[in-house]
Amino acid sequence: MQNVLWFVLAAACEMTGCYAAWMWLRLGRSAWWLAPGTASLIVFAIALTRVDALFAGRAFAAYGGIYIASSLVWMRVVERTTPRATDFAGAAVCLLGAAIILYGARWSPG
Numbered sequence: 001m002q003n004v005l006w007f008v009l010a011a012a013c014e015m016t017g018c019y020a021a022w023m024w025l026r027l028g029r030s031a032w033w034l035a036p037g038t039a040s041l042i043v044f045a046i047a048l049t050r051v052d053a054l055f056a057g058r059a060f061a062a063y064g065g066i067y068i069a070s071s072l073v074w075m076r077v078v079e080r081t082t083p084r085a086t087d088f089a090g091a092a093v094c095l096l097g098a099a100i101i102l103y104g105a106r107w108s109p110g
């Protein structure tokens with residue numbers, strides 16, 4: 001469960017940091033948006049290192065599923081757009097994949 005909390009924190013920070021750049025480059029906001037965006041991306045990187053995984057690549061791969069599902073929440077809450085049913089179906093597949101990557105060794109013999 002602790003891994004999931006670190007992943008969710010990492011996703012929130014990554015989306016916040018990237019959205020700051022989006023605000024600047026796509027929506028014409030001030031470059032000052034990059035300052036809190038950079039800080040958020042630093043917290044993202046730190047949070048992702050807290051995941052209980054032996055290899056960074058495995059943590060990053062599993063994180064991808066959480067990021068995708070969290071992005072749909074971001075889209076709904078921040079951008080006020082309703083995800084499609086296919087978005088949710090895709091996120092469910094990604095979350096299953098993330099669980100298999102992160103916890104697969106516990107499910108398989110040897």
